[in-house]
Amino acid sequence: MDLQRNILIFFFLLCSFLLWQSWKVEINPKSSVIQVKENKKRLFIPIIEEKKNIFIKTDTIFLSINRYGGDIDQASLLEYKDKLHSLQCFRLLETKSDFFYQAQSGLTGKDGPDNPHYGTRPIYVSAKSYFKLNKGQKELRVPMVWIGKNGVIFTKIFIFKSGSYDITVQYEIKNSTNKILECSMFGQLKQTINLPKSGNFYSKNFALQSFRGAAYSTENSKFNKYKFNNIVRNENLYLQTKNGWIAMLQQYFVAAWIPQSKGMNVIYTSHFNHDIVAIGYKSDKIYIMPNENYKIHANLWIGPEIQEKMAILSPGLDLTVDYGFLWFLSQPLFRFLKLLYNIIGNWGISIIVITLIMRGILYPLTKVQYIAMAKMRELQPKIDDLKNKFSDDKNSFNKAMMNLYQQEKINPFGGCLPLLIQMPIFLALYYMLMSSIELRHAPFYLWIQDLSDQDPYYILPIIMGFTMFCIQKMSPNNISDPVQQKFLNLVPILFSIFFLWFPSGLVLYYIVSNIITIVQQKLIFYYLEKE
Structure with missing residues (x-):
């Protein structure tokens, strides 16, 4: 099997992958969307005002908490910019007229202050409206208090740790009555289905889209x-489970509730007014005895998808990094790449090094491929003779070809094996x-300032197309059909066009891989001719 056929197979597989990737990406139907402005009278969308909100600043995050219910209606990540070279921090949660994304929590149930039958939610009181985690301070506690009509004191405490995106939301309930109280803790994430025009966290580039959803x-x-x-479509979840978590995903960032309550939790989804969806959990019933103080809490992650930290917080939470169906390859590949980065200090150089290592490991298979190509080239005159001899009998020609391969001990499909192995590695790297937050806005050199985004000047895809052209010209050509030959000549151009929108880090990988192919092909053919 010659290299031209391998290129055609690879091109077919890549096109199929791109079509599948575009099909599976979440696309929201416009027909089912009603703007939030049209429904704001029916929805609770609090307006952020200083007198109604509590503001919290740590070394990693800036939050706005609404006193009405104690929900987080705005969260900005201080260590991440919304765009490359921007001075503005990335805002993950926000409450605006055209977009709604909140992390809500409360106590529902018979005696819970957030019981929907009450028609209103508790309005918490706090000692001040601004809290800051100072330098050298390891923990910040932000308490908010609400006292019910029966004198029960509910204290909602947000606990922040230095250098962390993990927030503990704790309820302390002081039952000063003579009856048993019954309630359940819930946490939910609510978001507008369609992004506003100003939404900057979901790429319009078909090659850079990832899953956005629950x-x-x-x-x-x-x-x-x-x-x-x-x-x-009202295909809502209602699952009972111990432990577990719920989240809303987008590229690079995630908001997730991790319950810490004992017993069973109910995971549910819901849909509001055609335009807002929610995923949440509700704990088992808790009972607070008369004159008893009771505590219940949950963890809330608001931030980047840092795999090692999320894995510690809850099993499987690190899988929110959307590596697709090849996650079992992408995860170890990323760990190895990160190890190289810790040594080298540049993600682009690390990609080059990992490409050299991977191609070195695959060299024995590559050698088999090129030896098969060389033998096929030597057999070409005999194959031409068989074509002339059995020009009117395809079955006889195929049998004669198989006999010839057996006599010469050639596997016609031997050249496909390296391609079939390299394709999953290529897709896993893609x-x-x-999806890896560590590579977001990661610079290489010169004009490449973001390896996770496309080349702004399309220089790398052009170089890649040139290397493909060189490989094609160096490889023996057994195709006599002029139509097929013209198509083969177009393959480097078509690949270059496809790769215009691909992450520049992936194009860099492919350029280095092609250069290694050129060197290996020259060396192997040289030694074969020498022998």
Whole structure:
């Protein structure tokens, strides 16, 4: 099997992958969307005002908490910019007229202050409206208090740790009555289905799109995606599980509730007014005895998808990094790449080094491929003779070809094996570059300032196309059909066009891989001719 046929196979597989990738990306139907402005009278969307909100600043995050219910209606990540070279921090949660994304929590149930039958939520009181985690301070506690009509004191405490995106939301309930109180803790994430025009966290580039939607974990399944469209169609979840978590995903960033309550939790989804969806959990019933103080809490992650930290927080939470169906390859590949980065200090150089290592490991298979190509080239005159001899009998020609391969001890499909091995590695690297927060806005050299984004000047795809052209010209050509030959000549151009929108880190990998192919091909053919 010659290299031209391998290129055609690879091109077919890549096109199929791109079509599948574009099809599976979440696309929200415009027909089912009603703007939030049209529904704001029916929805609770609090307006951020200083007198109604509490503001919190740590070394990693800036939050706005609404006193009405104690929900987080705005969260900015201080260590991440919204765009390359921007001075503005990335805002993950926000409450605006055209977009709504909140992390809500409360106590519901018979005696819970957030029981929907009450028609209103508690308005918490705080000692001040601004809290800051000072330098050298390891922990910041932000208490908010609400006292019910029966004298029960509910204290909602947000606990922040230095250098962390993990927030503990704790309820302390002081039951000063003579009756048993019954309630349940809930946490939910609510978001507008369609992004506003100003939304900057979901790429319009078809090659850089990742899953945006809900996700959850149960005691029996570590990770499950759930599309917004399923919720819109009222295909809602209602699952009972111990432990687990719920989340909303987008490229690079995640918000997730991790319950810490004992007993069973209910995971659910819901749909509001055609335009907002929610995923949440509700704990088992808790009972607070008369004159008893009771505590219940949950963890809330608001931040980047840092795999090692999320894995510690809850099993399977690190799987929210969307590596697709090749996650089992992408994860070890990323760990190895990160190890190289810790040594080298540049992600681009690390990609080059990992390419050299991977191609070195695959060299024995590559050698087999080129030896098969060389033998096929030597057999070409005999194959031409068989074509002339059995020009009118295809079956006889095929049998004669198989006999010839057996006599010469040639496997006609031997050249496909390196391609079949390299294709999953290529796709795993694609998912890794597209989804790993560490590579977001990671510079290489000169004009490449973001390896996770496309080359702004399209220089790398052109270089890649040139290397493909060189490989094609160096390889023996057994195709006599002029139509097929013209198509083969177009392959480097078509690949270059496809790769215009691919992450520049992936194009860099492919350029280095092609250069290694050119060198290996020259060396192998040289020694074969010498022998």
